[in-house]
Amino acid sequence: MTNHKNESVNFSFSFWKESPGETGGYVVEDEKIQVEGITTNKVQVIYSNKEEEEI
Numbered sequence: 592m593t594n595h596k597n598e599s600v601n602f603s604f605s606f607w608k609e610s611p612g613e614t615g616g617y618v619v620e621d622e623k624i625q626v627e628g629i630t631t632n633k634v635q636v637i638y639s640n641k642e643e644e645e646i
Contacts, residue, residue, distance in 0.1 A: 592625060600624040 593599045602625055604617035619625050636644050 594624060598624045 592602060600619075600621045602617060602619055605615040607613070607615040633645050636646055638644070
């Protein structure tokens with residue numbers, strides 16, 4: 592993830608099969624860069640299989 596200050600951090604999250612619309616949990620690499628909040632614009636997603644999508 593790269594924030595509006597152009598600071599980058601790696602992170603991961605998971606979804607539970609029983610609740611597909613909710614995040615099951617996440618791992619933060621650097622809490623000073625990645626803070627909890629709401630994303631209001633589109634983001635570029637790179638999946639573990641290397642596929643990319645803007646959502």
